[in-house]
Amino acid sequence: MLSENVIELGKESDLYQDILAFINEQRSDNTKESYLVDIKQFFILCPIIQKELPFITIKDLKKIKKRDLINYRTFLKNKYNISNKTINRKITSIKMLYHFLSTDYELNTDIFNFKRLPEEHNPYGELSQTEAERFAEVAFQTEREKPYLKKMLILFAIRTSFRINEILNIRWxxxxxxxxxxxxxxxVGKGNKVNTNAITKNLYNQIEQLKEINKNTKWNxxxxxxFQITYKSVSEMxxxxxxxLNIPKERNIVFHSFRGVAIDWELEQTGDIRLAAQQGNHSNINTTYKHYIKKTKDYSQVAGIRMEEEIDLSFMDELTIDDFKKFIKNGDYKLKMCFKKYFENVIATKSN
Structure with missing residues (x-):
């Protein structure tokens, strides 16, 4: 009798080690942390189990049915008001664990064959460049721990459009x-795609100061x-x-919102959605438009209005050369590029 109990205890101990092996197999620290949180949460909150992870048994895994998973989704939605996308991710974490363990423990992975919850097209709130950079300044001014690192983290996210899991794994x-x-x-990009972008020497020189700062701060x-900071600390920040900044909850601003700033900027300044897609490292232009490009419609600028609009340009007779120079210097990127191209065409025409 005693030997049988020892054998059973050994099996369950193996199960816990296998669960940890699954988590440690993930590529990034953020994914590991996310899977661990999702799996722990499921076994604690699931009514028919309600156990801490080290005490989960093979019997516990086998008694989970499809309806338990669907009921768990409903519980998360009603109790915590979690987005459909996050709920789908949490279910996927459990699904991937079951697939990992299925060979050794003969688990039924068919219990996950049900429809995912519909996800919002653009769940993240939008930020202008000015608003986004304000986050960086306020972080530097008010955060007690690692304020300079947090400022650089935000500025780097704005300029590169990298995802947070990519940023937190960047090495010198x-x-x-x-x-x-x-x-x-x-x-460590989405789908394990390599992602390359660029920043100015000025921003790099500012970020490089972290080499000395990091030596004097705690990091395991x-x-x-x-950027020696955890995903949890970023979320809390x-x-x-x-x-x-008194930003209402309804705007749904999250760290991922910084990713869309330069994508929007690129399209507004150049009018080229291909460049915007490159900024976001999107293989499909539709992804850029569907998830990141601002959808707010300015009805004063729709084609039906502008096609019949006659612009009175008589005021130009009152302007000086200095007025034109000032206007162009203070204009946006697109204006300057249009003027530069026009000027180059004029020179080329004259030379011919």
Whole structure:
């Protein structure tokens, strides 16, 4: 009798080690942390189990039915008002664990064959460049822990449009100097795609100050990581900053909102959605339009209005050359590029 109990205890101990092996197999620390939280939460909150992870048994895994998973989704939605996308991700975490364990423990993975919850097209709130950079300044001014790192983290996110899991895994060796600044390549993109973007030398020089700052701050991870902060700390920082900036909850501003700033900027300045897609590292232009491009419609600028609009340009007779120069210098990127191209065409015409 005693030997049988020892054998059973050994099996369950193996199960816990296998669960940990599944979590440790994930590529990034953020994914590991996310899976661990989702799996722990499921076994604690699921009514027919309600156990801490180390005490989960094979019997517990086998008694989960499809309806338990569907009921769990409903519970998360009603109790915590979690978005459909987050709920789908949490269910996927459990599903991936079951697939990992299924061979050794003969688990029924068919219990996950049900429809995902419909997800919002654009669940993240939008920020202008000015608003986004205000986050960086307020973080530097008010955060008690690692204020300079947090400022650089936000500015880097705005300029590169990298996802947070990419940013938190960037090492100093991922930067490469070139003529106009520094290229930076992430190895942990969505779908494990390599993602390369660039920042100015000025911003890199500011970020480089973290090399010395990091030496004097607490960090248990890889010392070569540039932004030595956890995903949890970033989320807590965003919660505080939203309060300090008086941004209402309805806007749904999250760290991922910084990713859309340069994508929107690129389209507004150049009018080229292909460049906007490149900024976001999107293989499909439809992804850029569907999830990131601002959808607010300015009805004063629709074609039906502008096609019949006659613009009175008589005021130009009163302007001086200095007025024109000032206007162009203070104009946006698109205006300056249009004027530069026009000027080059005039010179080319005259030379011919």
């Amino acid at each position: 060796s991922d930067f490469e100097e070139f003529e106009y600044g520094y290229k930076v390549t992430t190895k 991870g890889d010392p070569e990581i540039v 965003m919660h505080r900053l939203l309060k300090k």
